[in-house]
Amino acid sequence: MITSAQIRAARALINWKQTDLSKAAGVSEMSVKNIERGTTDPRVSTLEAIRTALEAAGVSFLADGETTPGGPGVRLR
Known part of the structure; x- marks a missing residue:
């Protein structure tokens, strides 16, 4: 699953506010x-909806160690 840090980073990449x-x-x-604050244990369906929306906007999610060491990340397609 995607992390709160990945969600924040993905929003920053595409210049989206939380409302967007x-x-x-x-x-x-x-x-x-x-x-994003880490104050809730979100449903899988909520994380999937967020991931789908960000991917549709051009974000790719990287798993831990997928391209370089250092943990999960994001990049623009």
Whole structure:
């Protein structure tokens, strides 16, 4: 699953605010805020909706160690 750090980084790459992501993913803005803060244990379906919205906007998610050492990350396609 994607991490809160990946979500924040992905938003920064495409210059989206939390409201932009919440609208694109069809989730509440409060859900996005809480996920990014790490103050909630989100549903898998919520994370999938967020990932799908960010991927549709051109973000690729990288697993831990997928391209270089250092943990999970993001990049633009």
